Amino acid sequence: MIDRTQAPTPGAPRPYHFPHVTRTTLANGLRVLVAQNHNAPLVSLRALVRSGADHDAPELAGLASLTADLLDEGAGKRDGIRLAEDIGLLGGTLGTGADWDASYISLEVLARYGHEAIDMFSDIASRATLPPDALERVRVERLNELLQQRDEPNAIAAKRFSGLLFGKGPYGVPMVGTPESVANIGIDHVRRYYGEHYIPNNTSVVVSGDVDPEQAVKLVEESLGNWQRGAEPPRPSVAAKPVESNRIYLVDRPTAVQSEIRIGHAGVSRSSADYFALSVMNALLGGIFNSRINLNLRERHGYTYGARSVFAFRRSAGPFVVAAPVRNEVTTESVQEVLAELRRIRTGDVEDRELNDTKNYMMGVFPATVQTASDIAGRLLDIELYGLPDDYFDRYRENIGGVSKDDVERVAKKYIDPDRALIVIVGNAKQVREPLGALGYPIEELDIDGNAIA
Amino acid sequence: MLNLEQYELGNGLRVVLNEDHSAPLVAVNLWYHVGSKNERPGRTGFAHLFEHMLFSGSEHVGNNEHFRHIQSVGGMLNGTTSFDRTNYFETLPSNYLALGLWLESDRMGFFIPALTQEKLDIQREVVKEERRQHYDNVPYGTSFERLLNLSYDPDFSYHWPTIGSMEDLGAASLDDVRNFFTTWYRPDNCTLTLVGDFNPGEAKRLIEDYFGPIAPGGTFPPFDLERKPQGAERREVFESPVQLPRLYRLYHLPKMGAADWIYGDLLSTVLASDKASRLDRVLVHEKQIAQDVAAYILPTEASGMLMMHATAREGVSIETIEQAIDEEIAKLASGGISEDELTRARNRAEIEHAHHLENYDERADIIGMFTTFFGDPEVVNTWLEPYQNATVDDIARTAAKYLVPENRATSLFVPQS
Numbered sequence: 001m002i003d004r005t006q007a008p009t010p011g012a013p014r015p016y017h018f019p020h021v022t023r024t025t026l027a028n029g030l031r032v033l034v035a036q037n038h039n040a041p042l043v044s045l046r047a048l049v050r051s052g053a054d055h056d057a058p059e060l061a062g063l064a065s066l067t068a069d070l071l072d073e074g075a076g077k078r079d080g081i082r083l084a085e086d087i088g089l090l091g092g093t094l095g096t097g098a099d100w101d102a103s104y105i106s107l108e109v110l111a112r113y114g115h116e117a118i119d120m121f122s123d124i125a126s127r128a129t130l131p132p133d134a135l136e137r138v139r140v141e142r143l144n145e146l147l148q149q150r151d152e153p154n155a156i157a158a159k160r161f162s163g164l165l166f167g168k169g170p171y172g173v174p175m176v177g178t179p180e181s182v183a184n185i186g187i188d189h190v191r192r193y194y195g196e197h198y199i200p201n202n203t204s205v206v207v208s209g210d211v212d213p214e215q216a217v218k219l220v221e222e223s224l225g226n227w228q229r230g231a232e233p234p235r236p237s238v239a240a241k242p243v244e245s246n247r248i249y250l251v252d253r254p255t256a257v258q259s260e261i262r263i264g265h266a267g268v269s270r271s272s273a274d275y276f277a278l279s280v281m282n283a284l285l286g287g288i289f290n291s292r293i294n295l296n297l298r299e300r301h302g303y304t305y306g307a308r309s310v311f312a313f314r315r316s317a318g319p320f321v322v323a324a325p326v327r328n329e330v331t332t333e334s335v336q337e338v339l340a341e342l343r344r345i346r347t348g349d350v351e352d353r354e355l356n357d358t359k360n361y362m363m364g365v366f367p368a369t370v371q372t373a374s375d376i377a378g379r380l381l382d383i384e385l386y387g388l389p390d391d392y393f394d395r396y397r398e399n400i401g402g403v404s405k406d407d408v409e410r411v412a413k414k415y416i417d418p419d420r421a422l423i424v425i426v427g428n429a430k431q432v433r434e435p436l437g438a439l440g441y442p443i444e445e446l447d448i449d450g451n452a453i454a
Numbered sequence: 455m456l457n458l459e460q461y462e463l464g465n466g467l468r469v470v471l472n473e474d475h476s477a478p479l480v481a482v483n484l485w486y487h488v489g490s491k492n493e494r495p496g497r498t499g500f501a502h503l504f505e506h507m508l509f510s511g512s513e514h515v516g517n518n519e520h521f522r523h524i525q526s527v528g529g530m531l532n533g534t535t536s537f538d539r540t541n542y543f544e545t546l547p548s549n550y551l552a553l554g555l556w557l558e559s560d561r562m563g564f565f566i567p568a569l570t571q572e573k574l575d576i577q578r579e580v581v582k583e584e585r586r587q588h589y590d591n592v593p594y595g596t597s598f599e600r601l602l603n604l605s606y607d608p609d610f611s612y613h614w615p616t617i618g619s620m621e622d623l624g625a626a627s628l629d630d631v632r633n634f635f636t637t638w639y640r641p642d643n644c645t646l647t648l649v650g651d652f653n654p655g656e657a658k659r660l661i662e663d664y665f666g667p668i669a670p671g672g673t674f675p676p677f678d679l680e681r682k683p684q685g686a687e688r689r690e691v692f693e694s695p696v697q698l699p700r701l702y703r704l705y706h707l708p709k710m711g712a713a714d715w716i717y718g719d720l721l722s723t724v725l726a727s728d729k730a731s732r733l734d735r736v737l738v739h740e741k742q743i744a745q746d747v748a749a750y751i752l753p754t755e756a757s758g759m760l761m762m763h764a765t766a767r768e769g770v771s772i773e774t775i776e777q778a779i780d781e782e783i784a785k786l787a788s789g790g791i792s793e794d795e796l797t798r799a800r801n802r803a804e805i806e807h808a809h810h811l812e813n814y815d816e817r818a819d820i821i822g823m824f825t826t827f828f829g830d831p832e833v834v835n836t837w838l839e840p841y842q843n844a845t846v847d848d849i850a851r852t853a854a855k856y857l858v859p860e861n862r863a864t865s866l867f868v869p870q871s
Contacts, residue, residue: 002663004514004560007523008552014478014651039476040812042805072729081739084729089794091801094728110805137742144745144767147697151593255695258583258591290521299518302579305587325587357526364528368479368545371813 016367018393019376022213028229029201032220033380034213037373041111043209044373045121048381049103050204051197053175054236054315058168062177063185064098066138067193071096071105073134076123080134083120090117096124100171100238101315102385103197108374111210115219118207122223125203130194132187142182153253153325156448157260157426160251163450164422165266165319170238199230204384209373238316240266243420246339248436248443252429252453259331259427263338264321268415270313270386276399277407278311278415284358284408285309285345285416286322291358293322293341301337303330311415315386320415328428332435335423342418348409355405363397456811458821458831459654465670466642469661470821470831472649474814480650482554483543483818484562485826487645488638490616491537491756492677495608499581499618500626502535504634506577508542509533513564517573520557527553530815535616538755539826545815548651552660559664562644565635571628578623585617593696594867597763604688605704605759605863610681612757640671645825649818681706681757687859691866698745699772700765701779702865705856707751707758711828715751715758716840717852722749722760723799724791724849725782730798732782733764741778743770755827760856772866783857790850799849803841 002008022034053064072094073080087094090113095106105124109117149155159174166172173181205224207216243265268278279287286293286309297307303326312318322342326334370376370393383392425432429445436443445453459471490501511517524531524544531544544554589595599615606613646665648657684706707718726733726749737744747764766775810820811834824833 002556004556004564008556010527010547010553011549011551013547013549016478040808042808042812081730081735085794085798088728088730088798088801091805093805108805110801110808137739140742140767141738141745144698144765147768148593148745148765151695151697153591256591258586288525290518290525295518298580299576302576303583305580305584325583325591327583327586357522360528361525362528364547365525365530366528367477367547368528368530368813368815371477371479372809373812375813 018370021380021390022217023390024217026200026221026225028225028227030224030227031204031384032207032217033204033384034207034211034216035376035380036211036213037208037376038210039371040373041210042373043109043111043114043117043207043211044377045107045117046206046208046377046381047105047121047125048204048206048384049198050101050202050385051233052098052100052102054100054170054238055193055197055233056170058173059181060185060189061173061181062142062175063189063193064103065175065177066135066142066182066185067190068096068098068103069138070130070134070190071124071128073138074129074131075120076127078123087120092117094124098175100175100318114211118219119223125198126224126227128194130187130191135187135190139182139185142176143179146176146179146182150448153256153258153260153426156251156253157262157323157424160249160426160446160450161262161264161321161422161424162319164249164424165240165243166238167241170236171316171318196230197233200224200227201229202233204381206377206380208377208380235315240317240319243422246419246421246423246441248423248425248439248441250429250433250436250443250445251424251426251448252445253426254428254430256328256426256428258325258327259425259432261324261326261331261334261338262321262424263335263421264319265417265421267311267317267320268313269317270315274411274415275313277403277411280355280359280362280400280403281345281408281411282309282311283362284350284354285341288358288361292345293338296337296341297324297326297334301330301333303327303334307338328431331425331427331432332438335436335439339418342416345412346409346416348405350405350408352405355408359400359403362400366397455835458834460825460831463641463662463666465666465668467665468645468825470645470647470825471654471657472647472817472821473652473654474649475651477814478548478651479545479814480548480551480554480648480652481543481545481814481818482551482558483647483649483815483822484541484558485645485822486540486639487538487643487826489536489538489540490614490618491611491679492638493611493618496622497626497630498614498622499616500622500630500634501540502616502618503577503581503623503626504631505533505535505540506581507569507574507631508561508565510573510577511568512561513567514560515557515568520561523553523557529554537612537616541819541822543815543819551648551652551657555660555664558646559668562639562641562665563668565639566632569628569631574626574628574631578626582620582623585620585623589617594694594700597700597702597865597867600690600692601702601704601863601865604690604865605706607682610679612754636671637675641665641668642670643674645822647818647822647825649814649821679756684860684863688863691868693870694867696867696869698765698768699775699866699868700763701772701775702867703762703862705760705762705862707760707856709758710753710755712758713840714852714856717844717848718758718760718856719751719803720796720799720841720844721849721852722751723802724786724795725749726762727802732786733779736782737764737775737778743767743774743778753823772868776864783853787850787854787857791846793846796844796846796849800841800844804838807838
């Protein structure tokens with residue numbers, strides 16, 4: 001008979017190693033990383049261009065992401081439709097995009113077509129045609145997308161929070177741009193961005209999956225070896241505006257049945273020496289299901305389907321933000337509970353069991369998050385983007401394990417400030433305005449574009 | 455080819471094992487053959503609310519402790535509910551296999567004693583928030599609900615979505631929870647799949663130890679779903695606070711797995727998938743009247759559905775969009791498709807299937823699906839054959855037969871005037 005009253009004792013842990021990585025740098029400065037994995041007959045090709053929307057001037061916001069959008073509109077000898085047809089014949093999926101720190105290309109295909117895929121992938125990375133008529137179409141699509149976002153509470157809350165924290169520059173103006181900035185972007189801007197940033201010495205290529213590493217490097221070299229290097233782009237740095245005291249920004253959405261709440265302030269850059277301590281502290285605070293904020297708002301009070309906290313680790317310090325959609329009636333209580341959790345984490349009341357549970361989760365879950373060719377490729381891009389050591393993922397679990405209670409308390413005190421926070425609420429102003437007054441913080445009402453309402 | 459072992463416990467629990475030592479992980483996956491399809495009017499949303507309850511503890515596992523037990527050893531977990539089934543799953547470091555089996559068997563066999571009104575009240579609120587977040591507070595949020603309402607008669611339980619109505623969620627009682635559990639949550643209505651790093655002999659012993667003593671249920675309630683043909687197209691125009699008009703459409707197909715359902719799957723890829731697909735190419739790229747277009751089918755057991763939606767660009771009427779879609783469908787039904795188009799659609803099916811098998815948790819889930827819907831996990835190894843054997847004529851014939859007005863429902867979301 002088994003004893004059901006106790007959790008069963010585990011067996012001996014089985015060893016885990018991050019896949020071996022073959023690394024080469026071509027003569028033109030292109031870095032090539034290959035990781036072999038036979039889980040599926042797939043190959044994942046990725047390019048990381050170490051420039052993103054952080055280069056966008058405010059009046060041209062959206063340039064990096066529009067450039068990325070145009071990469072699949074024609075490359076080498078193929079126009080956009082032909083490219084899609086030929087990739088489809090390889091069983092392929094092509095994706096392109098940009099975030100604040102970098103631009104990306106991903107092409108995943110059935111392994112038997114790996115050779116052809118590298119050819120097309122190289123065309124997209126180094127020989128995109130960027131046709132002007134495609135820009136006009138993509139621009140209208142983008143303007144329509146921005147129009148649609150005006151009804152999406154999530155998007156409104158994110159834009160207002162970032163705008164208030166970072167002002168009119170990178171991290172503050174949306175990566176996708178504004179109607180005005182998108183209208184300003186011409187094909188010359190796009191071609192200049194592509195020419196200055198999509199260069200081999202600003203790029204890393206990852207090949208992951210069912211491939212022979214030596215053969216993969218050879219194929220990449222054949223198709224990208226003569227890509228011309230250029231001047232290494234600068235790395236812009238971004239700074240948040242200081243927040244002096246708690247202030248509520250209320251954006252009215254008269255049809256809302258939930259308030260989208262964002263509470264936070266400036267966070268920390270990816271290069272911080274406190275990265276591991278912060279990761280553990282945040283997981284415990286609001287980063288995972290069993291975190292304090294989620295258990296409080298969801299499981300104790302039933303205010304929300306899910307609440308979470310995030311440090312956006314970027315090249316410069318991104319935001320720290322707690323996000324929770326809650327029903328109108330409990331908006332004020334939810335803000336109070338979040339602020340209370342932010343205060344509590346700074347008091348050093350973390351218990352051993354809570355800390356160990358969190359660290360064990362982060363350490364244990366890691367192998368399950370790097371099972372696919374695409375997962376592994378993504379992790380290698382992180383190494384490339386943030387200049388992490390090659391043994392970073394082999395040592396990841398050890399680094400998480402080394403975080404102590406004192407570390408958690410120290411970084412909570414240093415990086416979380418519940419008295420200097422932006423509180424953004426996108427919701428039904430008529431219903432939440434008055435109850436929010438009870439919190440005693442100044443309330444400023446904004447329209448969805450961030451203009452003050454008298 | 456996946457190497458599968460399947461057997462049944464004395465109490466009717468179906469077990470499927472797929473041993474694979476490439477990562478030190480094990481996926482534990484349970485498919486209960488019950489979903490919103492088994493609900494009755496007045497209690498819509500109940501199967502999903504029940505899924506939430508099953509995470510709130512059992513006789514030997516405290517409230518919130520199910521999550522904690524798994525997360526604290528580095529496991530990932532969740533559960534989902536759809537029309538036809540409810541799944542519960544965790545991926546654990548492989549030395550914790552017994553933990554997963556203990557937790558799952560405890561809630562299968564010892565759930566009722568831990569049930570309280572307070573737990574039900576909290577989860578009811580959480581689910582109502584889930585509904586607000588995903589349906590009621592976002593543009594087009596109720597589109598799926600409206601389309602189902604239109605497409606299926608009230609006596610066919612795809613008539614409502616899994617989330618259910620606020621009113622019915624409010625009416626759910628503890629007695630409902632007990633009855634639902636007793637009726638459907640039993641070993642003979644469940645498939646347990648393990649994928650990953652385990653020793654089969656040891657796994658079988660543990661499964662017998664933990665699940666063997668749980669009693670099977672009695673007879674299942676009579677349950678018969680037969681969809682009657684619509685007869686004529688069903689349409690509605692719905693004014694809603696959205697910026698751009700959008701068309702939503704559902705075409706009825708045979709049940710999942712039938713030959714025409716497979717052709718319908720390929721057809722949906724030919725219609726809308728990448729830039730070179732028919733609707734994408736014409737509506738988005740050539741005529742530039744649509745912001746986006748999508749077509750896909752859902753893995754449904756009682757009746758198949760090919761879904762479609764398309765958003766009009768600013769200044770374009772929804773009539774223009776609908777007309778363009780109908781023209782393309784007519785062209786496809788009469789003119790057929792090219793061999794290249796079929797090859798691309800087949801390749802997409804192949805890569806999607808490969809993706810499902812790539813990591814343990816998705817592989818376990820898809821094996822659970824094949825076992826539950828088709829009674830045989832080996833379908834995972836033959837699934838692509840009908841896709842490979844499909845011909846261009848099969849696709850054109852499917853379009854001509856199913857993509858017709860009398861077989862569809864259309865819901866048009868338009869901005870409020």
